[in-house]
Amino acid sequence: MVNLYGWAFWYAMAFLTRLPVPYLKRTDAQVAAASLIFYPVVGLLLGATLLLFTLACVVYSPQVSSLLLAALVLAIWVFFSGALHLDGLADSADAWVGGLGSKEKTLAIMKDPQSGPMGVTVLIITLLIKFAAIYALFEQTLNHGIGNSWLLCGGLILVPVMARSSVLAFLATTSYVRSEGLASALLQGATVTRCVVIAAMIAVTCVVLLQTQAIFILALWLTLIALARQIMMKRIGGCTGDTLGAAIEVQEAVLLAAIAL
Structure with missing residues (x-):
């Protein structure tokens, strides 16, 4: 069991980031399904790094x-995921x-590796926000003063966790439209119970860090x-993988802006 969750963690890291990970000896359906519980953990690692x-x-x-620090933090944020989610955002916008x-044309365009004007425009707007x-x-x-440090923790730590946790909700309530081997395993791993437990943990953390802003x-x-x-x-x-990446990026931009207002 320990070995299963160990590989599941690295599977989640490989799926959500472009950081170097150990060679995955196991990439079977069981590992893929178990990896979903580590999506919030990957977000937490990103937030802690920032x-x-x-x-x-x-x-x-x-x-x-x-100004300089904000640029450096954003660069690390993008580097952590290897611009993987930004690529999904650009593909989805196009x-x-x-x-x-x-539907068929939409899916076909998403597979095109080149970004069009709309994709580039949406990328620029998202990164600016x-x-x-x-x-x-x-x-x-x-x-x-450091009195608002909890607000900073909410923005840098909570937002990446929330955005990546939402992937479970999408997988639990939709189908994966492309015929990929491990897609069914991911869908099976996104159970309602896991979604509720993770959402409850996020809600408690949100109240602690953001206090009066938490409900909003x-x-x-x-x-x-x-909406997504x-x-x-x-x-x-x-x-699809692209739409999930797009959802992560949009959530991060909107939630960051809302916390900073």
């Missing part, structure tokens, strides 16, 4: 520019515009999940 990097920069240079009215939100969080915390942020998160699911179901009747 927060520790921020603290290290502040200790090294107490007068560090919030597909939703170019494949309007056709993220950058501005991170900068605003730093301005509220680093330059105006949680409601916004659930609304984003519901509706959009996916209406156009392609389910989800």
Whole structure:
């Protein structure tokens, strides 16, 4: 059992990031299904990395520019996933515009490795929103006392966890539209029980970190999940790796902006 969850963790890391992982001796359906419980953990590792990097920069240079620090944090954020989710966002944006009215055309465009004007535009807007939100969080915390440090933790740690946890909700309530071998295993691993438990843990953490903002942020998160699911179901009747990546990126941008407001 320990061995199963060990490989499941590394499977989740390989699926959600582009960081080097040990050679996966097991990639069977059982490992794929178990890997879903580690999606929030991957988000937590990302968030912890961002927060520790921020603290290290502040200790090294107490007068560090919030503008520069925001750019560096965003660069690490993108590097952690190898721009994997951004690629899914660009592909989905191109597909939703170019494949309007056709499921088959939408799926075909998503497989095209080249990004069109809409994909590039959406990428720029998303990254700008993220950058501005991170900068605003730093301005509220680093330059105006550490009293708002919980807000910074909420933005850098909670947001990556929430966005990646939502993948379980999509897999639990939709079908995977492409015929890939391990897709059925992922769907089986996304049980309602796991979704409820993870959502409850996130809700408690959200209340602790964001306090008065918690209810609004949680409601916004659930609304984003519901809207993304509706959009996916209406156009392609389910989800793909690209649409899941797009959902992660959109959630991160919107939630970061909401916390920073």
